[in-house]
Amino acid sequence: MHDMTLTRRSIQISYRLRKGYTTGGWIREPSTWLLRTVGVLAVVFVVSVSVWYLRNIIRAKVKVHIGNPKVLPAEPFDQSSPKRRALSDLKKVKSATAEDFPRLIHQLWKTTAIPEQFQDAVSSCRKLNPNWEYRLWTDESIDKFIASKYPLFYERFTSYKYPIQRVDVARYFILLHYGGVTIDIDLKCRVPLDDILRDKVSYDLVVPETDPAGVTVEFMAAKSRGQFLHQVAHDLNRTPPDYVLPYITIIFSTGPMYLTNKLVDYPKSDEIFVIPQKTYREEYFRNLHGGSWHRWDYVLIRIVYVLISPLSLVLITCFVCCFLIYRRKQNRSKHTTIV
Incomplete structure (x- = not known):
């Protein structure tokens, strides 16, 4: 009975290792982590630049x-037209x-x-x-x-x-x-x-x-x-x-x-x-x-200005964050069910 338990446990560990799981959590390839990190940083950078740009645009619209x-x-103009003569008269005004x-x-x-x-x-x-x-x-x-x-x-x-x-x-x-x-x-x-x-x-x-x-x-x-x-x-x-x-x-x-x-x-x-x-x-x-x-970034900036208002920018950012959190929880739940 003890040998059967050890054998079953060994199979579970072997399965986890093949799927990239350890007692500390799931193991992902370094390249995957790198890509995800770069992607998140890129999104944060674009959002930050866009908000800063829009802030300056709004400031200019309000204060200029x-x-x-x-x-x-x-x-x-026709030189003989009343409009042309009126403009000619204005030239004399200093x-x-x-x-x-x-x-x-x-x-x-x-x-x-x-x-x-x-x-x-x-x-x-x-x-x-x-x-x-x-x-x-x-x-x-x-x-x-x-x-x-x-x-x-x-x-x-x-x-x-x-x-x-x-x-x-x-x-x-x-x-x-x-x-x-x-x-x-x-x-x-x-x-x-x-x-x-x-x-x-x-x-x-x-x-x-x-x-x-x-x-x-x-x-x-x-x-x-x-x-x-x-x-x-x-x-x-x-x-x-x-x-x-x-x-x-x-x-x-x-x-x-x-x-x-x-x-x-x-x-x-x-x-x-x-x-x-x-x-x-x-x-x-x-x-x-x-x-x-x-x-190249001119096109990106114009798209951000035309299509995205500050409010919608915040909403899209929140949506992306919620989606990533949901996917992460879903993956964890799936991995727990397997083992």
């Missing part, structure tokens, strides 16, 4: 005040206390050779603004400009991981130093810059609203030595240059969300005019959507 343009040229924006158009590209797909956009802005001086900044001229005019920032400037970060930084310093407007080469001008800026001469900076929230840096108009841009440039050294994910790094270290956060925190927000997105996209410019700096 959109302006109300007085001039909205919606179609090509602010009694504010200077005009310097008549300088700044555009930035790698070299002097503008890609063919953007030449029409560049030409449109030059043709519509014949009385504005045009300057094309290349990577080489930008590097020399920062090195000579702002040498204390040059080390940080050259340390940025992505070229678009250096381009964004160059916009701020160029406008701070010279004033004028910066226009991305994939923006096609629909109206003269005078029509856009005429009623905004009392502001130090003009930027457009963007989607999903905040402002964009693809077009900016500024007066030289403005206090806000000085603060923007000064705080670049205090901002982390890398946020792990490429798209997040670009927009939060130097790009649109960096500028948006500076705008939100700036106490004199009445010095900055934010062009409504509808006006900007439909009346002032047409975007040819270069978007060459967008990275």
